[in-house]
Amino acid sequence: MQYNFDRSVDRRGTLSVKWNREAIKSLCGNPDAEPFWVADMDFPVATEVAQKARNLSEHAIFGYPYANNQRQVFCTWVKERHQVDIQPNQVAISQGVLSSIAILVELLTNEQDGIIVPLPAYQPFVRIVNNLKRKLLSWPLRYDQDTHTFSLDWNRYEELCEQAKILIFCSPQNPSGLVFSEDDLVRLCEIAKRHNIVIICDEIHADLCYKPHVMLLEPAKKVGCEAVVCMAPSKTFNIAGEHYSVTLFNNQELKQRFITRLEQLFITETSLVATTLAVSSYQSGAKWLSELLVYLQKNAELMEKTLQREVPSIVFIKPQASFIGLLDCSAILDLVERDAQAHPELYDSSVSPQGGLLSRFFGQRASLVCNDGTWFGGNEYRQFVRFNYGTQRSNIERALKRIKEAVDFLQATYR
Template identity: 65%
Template sequence: MHYDFDTVVDRTTSLSVKWNKDVIKSVCGNPDAEPFWVADMDFPVAGEVAHAARDLAQHAIFGYPHAENQRQVFCNWAKMRHQLTLAEQEVVISQGVLNSIAVLVEQLTRTGEGIIVPLPAYQPFLRIVRNLERELLSWPLLYDEESHRFSLDWAKLEALADKAKMLIFCSPHNPSGLVFDHETLTRLCKVAKEHDLTIICDEIHADLNFTDHVCLHTVAKEVGATAITCMAPSKTFNIAGEHYSATLFTDAGMRSGFVHRLSQLFITETSTFATTLAIASYEHGLPWLQQLLGYLQKNASMVEAFLAERVPQLVFIKPGASFIGFVDCSKIMDLVEKDRAAHPELYDEKASPGGGLLSRFFGQRAGLAFNDGTWFGGDAYQNFVRLNYGTPTSNVQRALGKMEEAVNFLVATYES
C-alpha cells in the first residue's frame, strides 16, 4: 500500500497547539507565521489507525478501558522494529514519557541531589529537575564549528558523575540529531555503573531512527548498569496528543516502586482513545512508518542541499533520526542584531516570551515559526533554531524559499 505524505491537511480548525495563532505568536512574535516548530508532524496517521479511531468514535461510548495485551503488543513491536527481545515484566505502560520521568525523578532522588542533563536539551527535562528542586548539572555537548557536529564530552561527564544521583539522557538526541551506537552507549553505561548513577533514557524518537537503533535498555543489562528507558508511539505514529508510553526497567525493584507510585497518584490507566490508537499503531503501523522514514530522509536531504547551495550563511545539522533538526545561524547573528537595533518593535520580548532573537527574526522577516535555540538551554544555543521538516515537501520548499529571502534581505540591508 502506498501512503500519501504530500497532501496538505488544514490543521487550523483542530485543537493543534502547533497551529494555534496565540502560541505561534509567543514563539516568534508573529501570529500568522507558518509553524515549523513543535515536534509533531502534519501527516495523517496510518489508515488502519484512523479506522480504529473512527470505529471507537462511531461506537460513541467512551468508558474505562481495559486491554490486558498492551505489554505484549509493545514487546511484539520492539521485536519487530528493533529486534529487541523483552519480557513483559520489564515493561510498564504509563501516561506518557514526561509524566513517567517526573514521577521517577521524584521517586528516585531527593531534594538538592544532582541530576545530569546533556545540553542542548528538550526543555521539559530542565523544568522537571528545577520543579522538583533537584540540582541541575549541565553536561554541554561539544560542538565543532567547522564540521557542524555535536559529540559527547566524556571528560565533562566524568567530572560531573561524582556529584550526581541520576542522568537524564535522550537517544536519539533531541535537538542535536545524534544517534548513538553500541560502543558509545556501552561507555556511557560503564560510567554510570562506576559512579552508581541511574540513567533515565528518553527514546521517544527511537522508532524514527534512519539506521538501526541501539536500545540503552539492552546495553545497560549487558554492562550491569541501572537504567530506565522510556519509549512511546507518539512521535513515531503522530499521535502525540494521546498520552501513552512504555517504560522499561533493568531493576525489578525500581519497576515495582514505579508501579506503586503510579497507583498512589491514580495515574495508572491510559485513556480509551490513547490505548486504542497505540495498540492499532503498534500492530498495523510498520508499513506506514517505513514509507514515512524514506519521506523524512528526502526532506532532510533537501533542506541540507538547499541551504548549502542557496543560503550558505545557514547550516542544517542533518539529524540521524526523526523530523526535527538544528540550523546553525551563526553567520547571520551580527546582521540580525543590526536588524533588531533598527527595528526593536519587531523583536519585542514581551510579545514572544517563548522565543529568542532568531525565532523572532524568522517569525517577522520570513513568516516562519521555529523553536529558538535558547529554548534548549539558554544563551549558549542562541545561534540555532530548530526546524520541523515533518510536513509535506511543498511546505518545506516554501519555508526554504522564505528563509533565503529573509537572509538576502539582511545582507542587502546591513552588509556594507
C-alpha cells in the same frame, strides 16, 4: 508508495497547539507565521489506525478501556523493529514519558541531589529537575563549528558523575539528532556504574532512526548499570496528543516502586482513545512508518542541499533520526542583531516571551515559526533554531524560499 505524505491537511481550528495563533505569536511575535516548531507532524496517521479512530467515533461511547494485551503488543513491536527481546514483566504502561521521568526522579533522588542533563536539551527535562528542587548539572555536548557536528564530552561526564545521582539521557538526542553507537552507550553505562549513577533514558524518537537504534537497556544490562528506558508511540506514529508511554526496567524492584507510585497518584490508566490508537499503531503501523522514514529523509536532504546552494550562511545540521533538526545561523547572527536594533518593535520580547532573537527574525522576516535555540539551554545556543520538517514537501520548499528571501534582505540592508 501506499501512503501519500504529500497530501495537505488543514489543521487550523482543530485545537492543534502547533497551529494556534497565540502560541505562534508567543514564539515569534507574528501570529500568522507558518509553523515549523513543536514536534508533531502534519501527516495523517496510518489508514488502519485512522479506521480504529473512526470506529470509536461511530460507536460514540467513550468508556473505560480494558486491553490486557498492551505489554505483549509492545514487546512484539520491539522485537520486530529493534531485534531486542523485552519481556512483558519488564514493561509498565503509563500516561506519558515526562510524567514517568518525573516520577522516577522523585523516587530515586532527594531535594538538592545532582541530576545530569546533556545540553542542548528538550527543555522539560530541565524543568523536571527544577520543579522537584534537584540540582541541575549541565553536560554540554561538544559542537565543532567547522564540521557542524555534535559529540559527547566524556571528560566532562566523568567530572559530573562525581556530583550526581541520575543522568537524564535522550537517545536519539533531541535537538541535535545524534544517534548513539553501541560503543557510546556501553561507555556511558560503564562510567555510570563506576559512580553509582542511574540512567533514565528517553527513547521517544527511537523508532524514527535512519540507521539501527541501540536500546540503552541492553548495554546497561551487559555492564550492570541501573537504567530505565522510556518509549512511546507518540512521535513514531504522530499521535502525540494521545498520552501513552511505555517504561522499561531491568530491575523488578524499581519497576514495582514505579507502579506503586503511579497507583498512589491514580495515573495508572491510559484513556480509551490513547489505548486504542497506541495498540493499533504498534500492530499495524510498520508499513506506514517505513514509508514515512523515506519521505522524511528526502525532506532532510532537500533542506541540506537547498541551503548549501541557495543560503550557505545557514547550515542545516542533518539529523540521524526523527523530523526535527537544528539550523546553525551563526553566520547571520550579527546581521540579525543589527536588524533588531533598527526595528525593536519586531523583536519585542514582551510580545514573544517564549522566543528568542532568531525565532523572532524568522517569524517577522520569513513568516516562519521555529523553536529558538535558547529554549534548549540558554544563550549558549542562541545561534540555533530547531526546524520541524515533518510536513509536506511543498511546505518545506516554500519555507526555504522564504528563508532565502529573509537572509537576502539582511545582507542587502546591513552589509
